[in-house]
Each structure stands twice: as C-alpha cells, then as structure tokens.
Amino acid sequence: MTQQLHSEAHRRLLVEDRRDSTEDRGVKNEQVTSLADAVLPLIRTRSDLSRYSVANAHGRDMHEAVDILEAAIPTADPAEIYSVTHKALASSLKVIARADDSSGIIGDACRRLLELHPQTAAAARTPVGKLIDWMMKFQFDDDEVDYFELDPVAYAPALGDVGMTTYRKRLAEAEANLGPRSSNDERWSSAHSHEWFTLDWNARRLAILDHDIDAIIRTHAKDRKVAAWLEDTAEAFEEIGEIDLAIDWAKQATDFDRGHQSLKAADYWCRLLEEHRPNEALEARLSVFRKWPSSTSAAGLHKAAGKAWPDFRDEVVTTLAASPSDAVLLALLTLKEPEFAWNLAHSLALDSDHTWSELVKAYEKVDPIVVLPVHQRLVENELVEAGAQHYRLAARRLAKMRRLAAGSAHEAEVDGLIAELREIHRRRPRLQQEFDRAGLP
Numbered sequence: 001m002t003q004q005l006h007s008e009a010h011r012r013l014l015v016e017d018r019r020d021s022t023e024d025r026g027v028k029n030e031q032v033t034s035l036a037d038a039v040l041p042l043i044r045t046r047s048d049l050s051r052y053s054v055a056n057a058h059g060r061d062m063h064e065a066v067d068i069l070e071a072a073i074p075t076a077d078p079a080e081i082y083s084v085t086h087k088a089l090a091s092s093l094k095v096i097a098r099a100d101d102s103s104g105i106i107g108d109a110c111r112r113l114l115e116l117h118p119q120t121a122a123a124a125r126t127p128v129g130k131l132i133d134w135m136m137k138f139q140f141d142d143d144e145v146d147y148f149e150l151d152p153v154a155y156a157p158a159l160g161d162v163g164m165t166t167y168r169k170r171l172a173e174a175e176a177n178l179g180p181r182s183s184n185d186e187r188w189s190s191a192h193s194h195e196w197f198t199l200d201w202n203a204r205r206l207a208i209l210d211h212d213i214d215a216i217i218r219t220h221a222k223d224r225k226v227a228a229w230l231e232d233t234a235e236a237f238e239e240i241g242e243i244d245l246a247i248d249w250a251k252q253a254t255d256f257d258r259g260h261q262s263l264k265a266a267d268y269w270c271r272l273l274e275e276h277r278p279n280e281a282l283e284a285r286l287s288v289f290r291k292w293p294s295s296t297s298a299a300g301l302h303k304a305a306g307k308a309w310p311d312f313r314d315e316v317v318t319t320l321a322a323s324p325s326d327a328v329l330l331a332l333l334t335l336k337e338p339e340f341a342w343n344l345a346h347s348l349a350l351d352s353d354h355t356w357s358e359l360v361k362a363y364e365k366v367d368p369i370v371v372l373p374v375h376q377r378l379v380e381n382e383l384v385e386a387g388a389q390h391y392r393l394a395a396r397r398l399a400k401m402r403r404l405a406a407g408s409a410h411e412a413e414v415d416g417l418i419a420e421l422r423e424i425h426r427r428r429p430r431l432q433q434e435f436d437r438a439g440l441p
Contacts, residue, residue, distance in 0.1 A: 049099035059105030082124035122158035227261035295329040324348035368404040395438035
C-alpha cells in the first residue's frame with residue numbers, strides 16, 4: 001500500500017512537472033511571438049521606398065526594431081533572439097535592395113543587425129555547419145545585395161576552432177573555383193571581382209584573428225603604394241594590441257606624401273601617440289602643423305601644447321596669415337578670442353562669407369552695432385543667387401539685424417535697407433514671401 005502511495009505521488013509530480021514545463025514553453029513562445037511581432041513589422045514593408053522621405057521614415061522604424069532587439073537580449077531566450085535577428089537581417093537586405101538610401105539610415109540599421117548577428121549566434125549556440133553555409137551564401141551567392149561584409153573575427157566565438165577550420169577550407173574552395181590568382185587590376189575587372197574582393201577581405205580579417213604580423217602586412221599594406229593602405233596596416237596592429245607597430249605604420253602613412261590620405265593618417269598617428277606615448281605627442285603635432293598648416297592642425301597643436309602654447313603662438317599665427325580663414329577660425333574657435341579674430345579678419349582682408357558668418361555670430365556679443373555692415377554685405381552676397389533657400393537665409397539675417405539695431409540710432413537704417421531690397425527685387429515674389437514670413441517691414 002505504501003509503495004502504491006509513493007508511486008501515485010511520483011506520477012502526480014511527473015504530471016505537474018510536464019504541466020509546468022509546457023507552461024514555461026508557452027510563456028517563452030508568447031515572448032518570442034511578442035518579440036517577433038514587435039520587431040519584424042518594423043523591418044518589413046511593402047511601401048514604395050524609392051521615395052527619399054519614405055525610405056528615411058522606414059529607416060527610422062528599422063532602428064527602432066534593432067533597439068527592441070538589443071533591449072530584449074538580457075532576458076529573452078538566446079535561441080529566439082537569434083531567430084528574430086536572423087529573420088530581421090534577411091528582411092532588411094530585401095528592403096535596402098529597393099530603397100533610396102541616399103541618407104544611409106537604412107544601411108546603418110542593416111549594419112547594426114550585422115553586428116548583432118554573430119553575437120546572437122554565439123549566445124544561441126547556432127549549429128556551426130548551418131552558420132557556415134549561411135556565411136558563404138551571404139558573401140558569395142547573394143545576387144541582390146553585395147555591399148555588406150561579414151567579419152570572421154566577430155563570428156569566431158560562434159564557430160569555435162573546429163568551425164573556423166571548416167570556414168577557412170570553404171574559403172579556399174571558393175578561391176580554387178576562381179582559377180589562378182591574377183594581378184589586382186585583372187581581378188577587379190574580371191567577372192568575379194566581388195568574389196575576389198570578399199576573399200581578400202576575409203584574408204585581412206583572418207590575419208587579424210591569427211595575430212599574424214607578416215600576414216597583416218601582406219594583406220593590408222599590399223605593395224605599399226598607397227598611404228591609406230599603410231594606415232589600414234596601422235589600424236590592424238592597433239586592433240591586436242601591437243601598439244608600437246601601429247605607431248610605426250601610422251608614421252609611414254604620414255610621411256608618404258602631402259596628400260589627403262597622409263593628412264588623415266597624420267591625425268591618427270598623433271592620436272595614437274597621445275594615448276600611448278604622450279611625451280611624443282607635442283613634437284608630432286608640431287611637425288603635422290608645419291607640413292599641413294591649417295586651423296585644424298593648429299587646434300591639434302594648441303591642445304597638445306597646453307601651458308606651452310605661448311611658445312608656439314607667434315609661429316602659428318604668422319604661418320596662418322597666408323590663409324586668413326584659417327587664422328580667423330583658429331582665433332575664434334580654438335583660442336576663443338573673438339576680438340583677436342575680428343582684428344585678424346580685417347587686417348588679413350578675410351573674404352570667406354562662411355567665416356565672416358561664424359565671426360559675426362560671436363562678435364555681436366561684443367559689439368552688436370559694429371557687425372551690422374558685415375551682415376549687410378552677407379545679405380547682399382546671398383541675394384546674388386536666386387532661389388528660395390537664398391531668400392530665406394537673407395530674410396533671417398535681416399531679421400537678426402533688426403534685433404541687433406533695435407533701440408539704437410541704426411534701427412531706421414536697417415528698415416531702410418529692407419525697403420530698398422524689396423524695391424530692387426520687386427519682381428521676385430518668392431523673396432517678398434520669405435521677407436513677409438520673417439516679419440520684415
């Protein structure tokens with residue numbers, strides 16, 4: 001009898017366990033359904049996305065969908081997070097293929113999903129073979145969208161050592177199917193240019209995954225004939241923590257020539273030094289300014305110099321005198337000296353309307369009346385070109401002039417200028433309309 005009671009109790013416990021388990025799965029399925037229902041409709045659409053405004057609006061919806069996905073990661077089932085992410089990514093690629101994504105909003109949403117995909121795949125322990133098949137298809141067999149890359153470094157945790165070995169074999173097979181490796185020019189002009197690009201991209205990323213210095217140099221620097229390739233090499237070394245090599249290659253890119261790629265590399269070189277060898281940063285910033293004198297390089301030198309800035313000020317100001325706009329912008333934006341900037345603008349005969357516009361915004365706080373002639377000149381220059389945007393900007397500037405002159409002896413002069421402009425441009429109804437909208441007399 002006792003044994004029968006124990007058996008019956010055990011049976012009831014088993015039934016209750018099954019019921020609890022079923023209920024738990026029901027809750028999970030409800031969560032999954034809720035997650036999928038919350039995310040996927042924001043990704044998918046049948047709207048005509050060839051229209052710029054509609055595409056941008058949908059792109060914002062897509063970012064909201066990714067926000068929902070990211071917020072669900074800490075609490076939702078990893079397998080379901082991956083499933084929804086995978087479906088969202090597939091749908092997003094179909095969306096961007098037919099969208100006017102000039103603004104890049106949809107593309108950025110796609111990239112966010114591409115960043116999430118390997119993370120969620122690893123957390124969900126996605127079957128390695130299935131994941132590799134998808135990675136190969138995505139990179140080599142997608143005829144609709146081929147302008148996104150997968151990062152094998154990001155997928156390494158999901159693939160594991162065995163999976164990475166298999167993935168490398170699959171890449172080797174793909175390359176073998178293309179025939180002998182030819183020169184770069186021949187590869188990029190061939191019918192398989194996308195495949196070659198994808199293989200080279202993977203080779204670069206796998207060199208980083210392996211921390212293989214020689215392979216990084218070979219795949220990133222190539223024949224060392226382009227400054228940007230040298231900077232790419234530096235960035236790869238920084239990624240794997242080889243900071244001395246990163247600094248060395250960034251310096252090579254800086255010294256390559258005087259072109260824009262070397263200038264970009266120069267800022268990267270200086271930032272590496274500021275983070276890792278701060279004692280060398282000032283000398284580097286000075287050398288960059290002397291090679292590429294501008295308000296931007298001067299601002300970098302100013303920051304690096306700190307309390308030693310007075311030792312360099314005269315040299316910098318004298319050098320920038322050859323470029324009045326740079327000299328004024330340095331004084332205005334970096335040194336925060338509007339009076340000095342104002343004096344430079346006049347002594348150096350500044351002729352940049354954009355820089356004058358920035359200057360008067362700051363200097364009107366010093367002397368609101370003295371800037372009125374500059375505002376007038378900017379208005380007249382704006383009205384040289386016809387068009388609603390020019391009229392609107394001119395009207396706003398005239399409205400500001402009225403505010404600055406209010407209560408002064410110059411108030412009537414500003415209103416007289418507005419009346420004169422209305423008469424001169426009486427045959428421009430859109431200008432009259434913009435003046436009216438701005439509340440001008």
